[in-house]
Amino acid sequence: MHARTPKRRFLAAAAVTASAALVLAGCAESQRGDNTGGGTDGDVDSTFIFAASSDPKTLDPAFASDGESFRVSRQIFEGLVGVKEGTADPAPLLAESWESSEDGLTYEFTLKKDVTFHDGTEFNAEAVCANFDRWYEFEGIAQSESLAYYYGKLYRGFKDKPEDAVYESCEATEDHKATVKLKQPFAGFISSLSLPAFAMQSPTAMEKYGADEISGSAEAPTLSEYAREHPVGTGPFKFDTWNVGENIELSAYEDYWGEQGQVQKINFRVIDDPVARRQALESGGIDGYDLVAPADVQSLKDAGFNVMNRDPFTILYLGLNQANEELKDVKVRQAIAYAIDKEALVKQTLPEGTKTAINFIPDSVNGYTEDVEKYEYDPEKAKQLLKEAGYEDGFTLDFNYPTGVSRPYMPTPEQVFSNLSGQLEEVGIKTEAKPQKWSPDYLDQIQATDDHGIHLLGWTGDYNDTDNFVGVFFGGQKPEFGFDNPELFKALSEARQIPDLDEQTPKYEEINTMISEYVPSIPLAHPAPSLAFSERVTSYPASPVNDEVYNQIELSE
Structure with missing residues (x-):
């Protein structure tokens, strides 16, 4: 190698x-x-x-979580499930159809025939199971948030620690029929398979070029030869070169x-x-x-x-890292929320058609509710809360933001940083600018370490499911936000297992209200x-x- x-x-x-x-x-x-x-x-x-x-961060979509990686991988790879044109709703792709058991634990996929990977390997049920088993069997730093971000967040557990795992097994029952069994219900399972991270990859190429041979650290992983030079999928385009x-x-x-x-x-x-x-x-x-x-x-x-x-299907947020002493106090987090004039931020830095945000999900997603703490712009209230928290004279926070990149939720990060830092200074919170190149420095520091302060990040929804937003953000402890809230984690875990939409919706509405009161971070806008x-x-x-x-x-x- x-x-x-x-x-x-x-x-x-x-x-x-x-x-x-x-x-x-x-x-x-x-x-x-x-x-x-x-x-x-x-x-x-x-x-x-x-x-x-x-x-891109990598050419192996299983280890990607950023838009530029997925922009490329969507051309090379395809998943069992795609999305309906112009929507976020699931549709058949490499799987022509599927059936699920009443308990939501067994899914049988009927696969498209006469499909080959770019290296000539046949796409069949064995290839499907090879991919599912690969994700489940990730070891060491491959399990870290900076690599297997989506699998870790959505499927919860790996083979070496299966207690919380959603996935159980995959069996090739026929050449073009694969049966996937789950250990616990996951209402968003089919929709989640439309994510580029769960695209089908050639088992032959992954073995030949050492797809799982990753070294370095979670903060600075070293890409495999496969992820740099030999990505192989079933999509309409094959990889040639990466300079x-x-x-x-x-x-x-x-x-x-x-x-x-x-x-x-x-x-x-x-x-x-x-x-x-x-x-x-x-x-x-x-x-x-x-x-x-x-x-x-x-x-x-x-x-x-x-x-x-x-169409807006995004969220831009100001991340609050509670590893910082000041941010552990909910009054400080609330003060920061009241200090931000979202209308001015949108008008001055974001595209036409952008909406201000009060939830971490767009209003088109199940569970959106107006019954949340809205934190309308009120600098005097912000100052009062800081005084009650013992910071009448203010304090200084590191403010991390990316450079050399534009994201769908944040086309001009430097302008957003300047706008917000000015607003915070008006209530006595000074910021120390911490700019970093987007990939890999910024993402690795924010997602894989607690060495950061307030920060700019966001999300472009991958499929139409509430868990894809709030579950990914706040479903468990993570270095980005630095908090432990078992009540919130439990509520999100229970909601994602409810298959009935009428029963699930009020649960997510309650969760969004809970999030707004806890203020783990601050939703800013839904850019278009x-x-x-x-x-x-x-x-x-x-x-x-x-x-x-x-x-x-x-x-x-």
Whole structure:
């Protein structure tokens, strides 16, 4: 096996500065010509160039939790379950159908036939079980939040500590029928399988290239050879190359079971500066980009570019880490909530169509309720609460925020930081700026250690289930928030096992009220992310959960 490049070298390659990005945009026209190659469909240039805001964290979706990793993996991999076009609701994909037992513990999947992985391995029930067993059998740092984030949060336990595990077993009962058994009911099981983290991967490739050979630490894991160079799925595009800090190239899989569409080559070009992304589009160097800065939307429309918004299915929040002494006091957490003018934050830093947030779920998700503590902007009340907590003269907190990235819930993190830090200072809370590059430094520090203060993060919902938001955030102890609340953990665990929606809804409403009173963090807004494309992109499969596969793109030239 080839050893991974040392981390310091890897990160140096990934660090694209704003000035370099501007140069990239300036010469984008010639670079685009270098990448189109012979990829044409009749009179249509079939190479699609998309500007990513950062490198993916990994090419192995089982170890990913970030949007840029999933943007790439959705092209390469497919799961048993997908989503209905334009919605967050589950739909058949590699599984044509499924049946469940009355107790919610057994699921039989009937699989699509004549499907192969990109390495020629047959997709069948044995491959399905190999993937389920792989997740369950993760060991050591593979179980950490910085790696198996989704499996740990949703399926709760691994083979070496099965007490809390949701998964029990998978059996290939026929060549194209797989039976999955759970140890406890999980109402969101089918919906959860639409997550890219649970995509089907080639058992042959994972074994050949050591997919589970991970070293380093949870804070700084070293990617396997598979995750860097050999990801293999059943999707419409296969992996070609990853030039860290520059681009990722994919090409159409010639034996794909579905329709390939017009796009035959994809180039994900890393441009971390939002100004440079816009300039690259304007100069013709790229075909599109995500997370358009709010200030750029109208000017791009006026110039004839296609700008569209996804339906909001996001949450931006201010994380509060109770490992910090001041934040252990609920009065301090409440004071911070009252100190924030969410209306001003949205108006000044977030896209048109963004809604202020009072829950950690959008209003379209089951369990949303107005019956919560809303913490309407009241700086005087914030000062009073700080006085009652013994901080009349204020205090200073580290304020961690990411740089060199735009996220669907936070297109301009530096602006959000500046806005919020100014508001907090008005009530006596000074902040020490702690900027960090998004991947891997920021995510690893926030999610895998308690060495941080208040921080900016958020979530783009993966499927239409309340647990996918509040359960992921607050379902158990985690370094990001640093608190232990057994009552909340128990309530969330019980709610996720209730299969009847009418019975489940009031439970989640109670939980959202409980969260608002406890203030583990502060929900800020539900942004509506914008995308921009060249005129030649006549149709793009915009999805509230970012389930956007590029064989569905339509091009005019």
